[in-house]
Amino acid sequence: xxSVTQLDSQVPVFEEAPVELRCNYxxxxxxxxxxxxxxxxxxxxxxxxxxxxxxxxxSINGFEAEFNKSQTSFHLRxxxxxxxxTAEYFCAVSERNTDKLIFGTGTRLxxxx
Amino acid sequence: KAGVTQTPRxxxxxxxxxxxxxxxxxxGHRSVSWYQQTPGQGLQFLFEYFSETQRNKGNFPGRFSGxxxxxxxxxxxxxxxxxxxxxxxxCASSPExxxxxxxxxxxxxxxxxxL
Numbered sequence: 001x002x003s004v005t006q007l008d009s010q011v012p013v014f015e016e017a018p019v020e021l022r023c024n025y026x027x028x029x030x031x032x033x034x035x036x037x038x039x040x041x042x043x044x045x046x047x048x049x050x051x052x053x054x055x056x057x058x059s060i061n062g063f064e065a066e067f068n069k070s071q072t073s074f075h076l077r078x079x080x081x082x083x084x085x086t087a088e089y090f091c092a093v094s095e096r097n098t099d100k101l102i103f104g105t106g107t108r109l110x111x112x113x
Numbered sequence: 114k115a116g117v118t119q120t121p122r123x124x125x126x127x128x129x130x131x132x133x134x135x136x137x138x139x140x141g142h143r144s145v146s147w148y149q150q151t152p153g154q155g156l157q158f159l160f161e162y163f164s165e166t167q168r169n170k171g172n173f174p175g176r177f178s179g180x181x182x183x184x185x186x187x188x189x190x191x192x193x194x195x196x197x198x199x200x201x202x203x204c205a206s207s208p209e210x211x212x213x214x215x216x217x218x219x220x221x222x223x224x225x226x227x228l
Contacts, residue, residue: 009153032214043117043203043219044156051214090155094212099169101212103148105155 002026004093006104014112015083021076021107023065023091033074034092035065038106044090050074061085086111114139117206117220125226131192134223138185138206142218144168145187146211147179150201150222159202161211162187168210191225199227 005024013019025031032051036044048059055067065076074091091104118137126132138145147159158171162181179189185206191198201224205217 034216036219041221043221044205044217045219046216049214049216094214096213099212101158103156105153 002028004091004102004104006089006091006107008107009105010108010110012110012112013081016080018079019077019081019085019109021089021091021109023074023076023104025072025074025091025093025102027072027093027095029098030096032094032096033065033067034094035059035063035074035076036090036092036103038088038090040087047076047089081109081111083111083113085109114141117204117218119202119204119220119223121223122221123224123226125228126194127228128194128196130194131190132194132225133188133190134202134204134225136187136189136204136206136220138187138204139218142206142208143185144207144210144215145181145185146205146207146217147187147189148203148205149173150203151199156203159189163210194227196227199225201225 034049035047037047038044048057050067058064063078088106088108090106094101120135144163146161148156161169165181176192181187201222203222204220207215
């Protein structure tokens with residue numbers, strides 16, 4: 001991937017509201033797509049990934065992301081957020097058959113009561 | 114299985130000093146990658162080691178170096194520290210590598226402060 005763009009550095013939202021974290025990438029080859037989450041004072045952990053097949057992927061805690069090839073996007077969504085979702089979210093793109101893996105700069109999701 | 118561990122968790126150094134950070138990957142993982150995380154820059158890739166060999170390297174100066182031991186444990190060294198080296202240094206391990214479809218498992222990081 002030439003680049004990964006997470007346009008929103010911070011997203012404040014109230015509890016139980018829906019949220020969308022945006023991720024766009026540029027690449028001339030096929031890609032694998034990932035969302036990682038980093039809770040305060042912890043390392044990153046994989047939230048969900050798109051490798052092939054269905055373009056809609058889901059995580060166990062209610063997040064989902066949809067791969068849109070024409071728009072080169074992989075936005076992360078959740079219909080109703082919880083306080084515990086407060087964290088930083090990183091989009092990552094890996095180009096197939098290359099050694100390129102690029103992370104976005106992250107989006108800090110802050111959920112307020 | 115135990116997760117990825119990093120030591121120490123916090124470090125304070127002064128300019129010009131050198132520092133060594135340690136990472137123990139998940140048992141059985143042969144790939145260890147290092148990243149520098151700073152506000153606004155996200156994760157910047159430093160290097161990846163696989164079976165004791167450096168497989169990939171990011172765009173960092175030669176002051177940043179690393180190595181991997183036969184038990185897959187890895188160390189990274191930063192010499193002649195600069196103020197701009199203050200960051201969270203993350204280690205990630207994977208069974209086969211950091212690219213492709215492979216998931217990376219991250220440690221909690223070492224927070225380095227350079228005064």
